[in-house]
Amino acid sequence: xxxxxxxxxxxxxxxxxxxxxxxxxxxxxxxxxxxxxxxxxxxxxxxxxxxxxxxxxxxxxxxxxxxxxxxxxxxxxxxxxxxxxxxxxxxxxxxxxxxxxxxxxxxxxxxxxxxxxxxxxxxxxxxxxxxxxxxxxxxxxxxxxxxxxxxxxxxxxxxxxxxxxxxxxxxxxxxxxxxxxxxxxxxxxxxxxxxxxxxxxxxxxxxxxxxxxxxxxxxxxxxxxxxxxxxxxxxxxxxxxxxxxxxxxxxxxxxxxxxxxxxxxxxxxxxxxxxxxxxxxxxxxxxxxxxxxxxxxxxxxxxxxxxxxx
Numbered sequence: 001x002x003x004x005x006x007x008x009x010x011x012x013x014x015x016x017x018x019x020x021x022x023x024x025x026x027x028x029x030x031x032x033x034x035x036x037x038x039x040x041x042x043x044x045x046x047x048x049x050x051x052x053x054x055x056x057x058x059x060x061x062x063x064x065x066x067x068x069x070x071x072x073x074x075x076x077x078x079x080x081x082x083x084x085x086x087x088x089x090x091x092x093x094x095x096x097x098x099x100x101x102x103x104x105x106x107x108x109x110x111x112x113x114x115x116x117x118x119x120x121x122x123x124x125x126x127x128x129x130x131x132x133x134x135x136x137x138x139x140x141x142x143x144x145x146x147x148x149x150x151x152x153x154x155x156x157x158x159x160x161x162x163x164x165x166x167x168x169x170x171x172x173x174x175x176x177x178x179x180x181x182x183x184x185x186x187x188x189x190x191x192x193x194x195x196x197x198x199x200x201x202x203x204x205x206x207x208x209x210x211x212x213x214x215x216x217x218x219x220x221x222x223x224x225x226x227x228x229x230x231x232x233x234x235x236x237x238x239x240x241x242x243x244x245x246x247x248x249x250x251x252x253x254x255x256x257x258x259x260x261x262x263x264x265x266x267x268x269x270x271x272x273x274x275x276x277x278x279x280x281x282x283x284x285x286x287x288x289x290x291x292x293x294x295x296x297x298x299x300x301x302x303x304x305x306x307x308x309x310x
Contacts, residue, residue: 002068003030003031003069003171003204004067004069004172004204005068006027006029006049006067006068007027007066007067008025008027008066009023009025009049009064009065009066010023010024010062010063010064010065011023011045011048011052011061011062011063011064011228012061013060013061013062015060017271018271021270021273023045023048023049023228024045024227026045026229026230028223032171032202033202034205035205035206035220035221036204036205036207036220036221036223037209037222038050038206038207038208038222039209039212039215039225040225041226042210044225044227044267045225045228045229046176046208046209046225047208049208049225050092050174050176050208051092052067053074053090053174053206054086055074055079056092063075069172070171074090087165087168088168089168089170090171090172090174091165091168091170091172092174092176093161093173093175094161095176095177096180097149097158098149100161101149101160102149103149103150106145106148107133107144107146107148107149108126108133108141108144109129109145110149111132111163112125112126112128114129114164114167115128115129115167118168126145128167129145132163132167133145136160136162136166136193137192137193137196138163139156144160154183155187155190158178158190159190162175162178162193169203171204173203173206174208175194175205175206175208175209177208177209177210178207179209179211179214180210180211187211191214191217194207194214194218195217195218212251212252213255215236216237219236220235220236221233221234221235221236221239221302222234222235222236222240224239224247224248226278227270227278227279228270229278230297230304230306231245231248231279231305232247232304232305232306233303233304234302234304235302238303240252244303244305245310246279246283246307246309247263247279247283250282251263264282265282268281274291275291276289276290276294277291277293285309293308
């Protein structure tokens with residue numbers, strides 16, 4: 001049985017310009033101990049999916065579908081019931097650690113207060129915070145705990161936010177763009193940290209990233225998103241080595257190690273999606289059927305692809 005089962009997830013936003021359809025009919029499962037990566041260009045709907053699962057989207061969002069966590073629908077349960085799951089059983093690691101930390105509180109206090117809210121004494125909470133920081137490879141936990149967020153590097157702040165999220169040992173972690181904006185050295189340490197997390201067989205993870213190398217390193221499976229829908233999903237290693245969808249092939253070719261060949265064109269406007277294949281205008285294999293018929297997601301064993309060519 002899957003730990004998380006998302007079915008036919010749709011997310012739209014009501015704006016002054018009209019309805020923006022950010023996520024279209026997305027379905028996936030995550031098993032205990034598994035890491036699923038959501039990859040794609042900016043604006044493909046990755047972060048919206050992660051935030052919708054914990055109902056962290058703004059008031060103008062319209063969410064439809066199902067998201068069962070251990071048999072209970074996260075999207076329809078009462079807020080008081082969701083509060084018992086959010087943070088404790090499902091944790092969210094945001095993509096901007098600087099904005100997520102309180103600049104006026106010392107680092108150790110921001111971790112220890114999680115334990116205090118669970119009824120632990122201040123002394124025991126502080127000791128637990130130091131253990132968490134040590135486990136997450138934060139250099140000199142005792143000294144770092146007495147500093148403020150701005151006194152840490154970007155990678156250390158990222159790990160501190162992760163420490164807060166992981167303090168209560170959640171069953172599922174949603175990590176949103178953990179390497180975004182980091183320099184190469186800090187990024188390398190962050191990848192090492194998430195590989196360490198991925199090795200925990202008791203924890204599942206939903207990794208949201210545009211960093212394909214990170215996804216390849218730590219994910220068991222990958223779901224490729226384009227214009228709010230899944231266009232390809234399969235085992236991480238196979239998908240990165242032998243991609244089936246033209247968009248996935250384009251993403252992989254755009255990596256520096258593969259020649260830095262950029263994808264031509266732009267994603268379609270989410271205010272007015274085309275009637276045929278959303279990727280059609282950017283695809284070098286485009287044919288007449290692609291313009292008039294929207295492709296369905298086809299299953300082939302552990303692989304799924306949305307393309308008329310497959």
